[in-house]
Amino acid sequence: MKPIITAFRESPDGGQGLARDMQVRWALEEVGQPYDVRLVTFAEMKGATHRALQPFGQIPSYEDGDLTLFESGAIVLQIAEHHAGLLPEDPAARARAIMWMFAALSTIEPPIVERDAAILVESDRPWFEARQPCLEERIRNRLTDLSRALGEAEWLGLTFSAGDLMMIGVLRRSSGSGLLEEHPNLVAYVARGEARPAFRRAFDDQYAVFLASARRAKEIS
């Protein structure tokens, strides 16, 4: 029985692998666990069947036998706890890898998502331009601290972990904004993550979903 995850049928990010199924796919590839994907439309995501799995009507969800989970952080942690390769064995190093997972989702991601949301829903509002410096400053503060914490190290801990996987997934959302690019060590860190064969396989799989949806859109038009 392979675990089943859900992902967008129509990826809104143009195949960039920025949706939250990406980290789950990446984690499953890192540990060599085959999985199935059930693609859902936006309408299906908000429907009762999907909400029984994911009460907030989002992706991804994760089904493994009787266990159902949502929250990409929780799913990646579940995968990391039950397979070798994503958490160090030393208890302190393991706790710190999990700490970086929380830092990615709770400290780094919120200001990035807030700016993305402003661009998505407020870019035609009169205050949009005036608010940008403040939104950028919040991201900049967090990235500056993260850059200092990483320093010249290869990963946040001694070896690649689920903490790096979540952090790199989150940092990719600010790639190209100019903010990430103020920190060459973070740019190189993201590139190291993206160069991992497991990342490439996960990326290619979600990109194939985007290509299929783009082909469908072309056929319809």
Next chain:
Amino acid sequence: MKPIITAFRESPDGGQGLARDMQVRWALEEVGQPYDVRLVTFAEMKGATHRALQPFGQIPSYEDGDLTLFESGAIVLQIAEHHAGLLPEDPAARARAIMWMFAALSTIEPPIVERDAAILVESDRPWFEARQPCLEERIRNRLTDLSRALGEAEWLGLTFSAGDLMMIGVLRRSSGSGLLEEHPNLVAYVARGEARPAFRRAFDDQYAVFLASARRAKEIS
């Protein structure tokens, strides 16, 4: 050796227990683990000594022997994994309790913090009023889904867990906003958490810090 946490010397929330040390205190009380608190000023939080523990210059941090952690979610999970009482033994129920911890921090908290931040830094800006409905709607959507997921249950799982502890801590930030109060089952859920003896002890301890800082402020003025 008792673990040591850091907390605000001058609590900016007026002793309401809304700072992120509160969930860590509560978790330590739930499992009966005595701890010490090192209070830090805002200047100390941003200094090199504290940043060596907490690279983002925030509270709380957690020191237990050689292990140092930050991120309240990671600290609570560490406590929950090493003491009985905060995670179910059944593997699926345990994974779902951890899932609710991530949901609290990654799905419920960000829109609440975003609205708090707007009130804090943008309330004198011309766009403040115009943006409120959108900020409230984001919180409302999440709380409506959470309310439906909780239903008439006592806790998010069969028994109280670290998932409830984190969720109730986050929901307390929206208490009194009118948004939480649209969902009587969430109000009752928060009240059940606040009625726990461990919550009371944690609350009283952080309140004592606030009282001491208020006394100091009075002596200075």
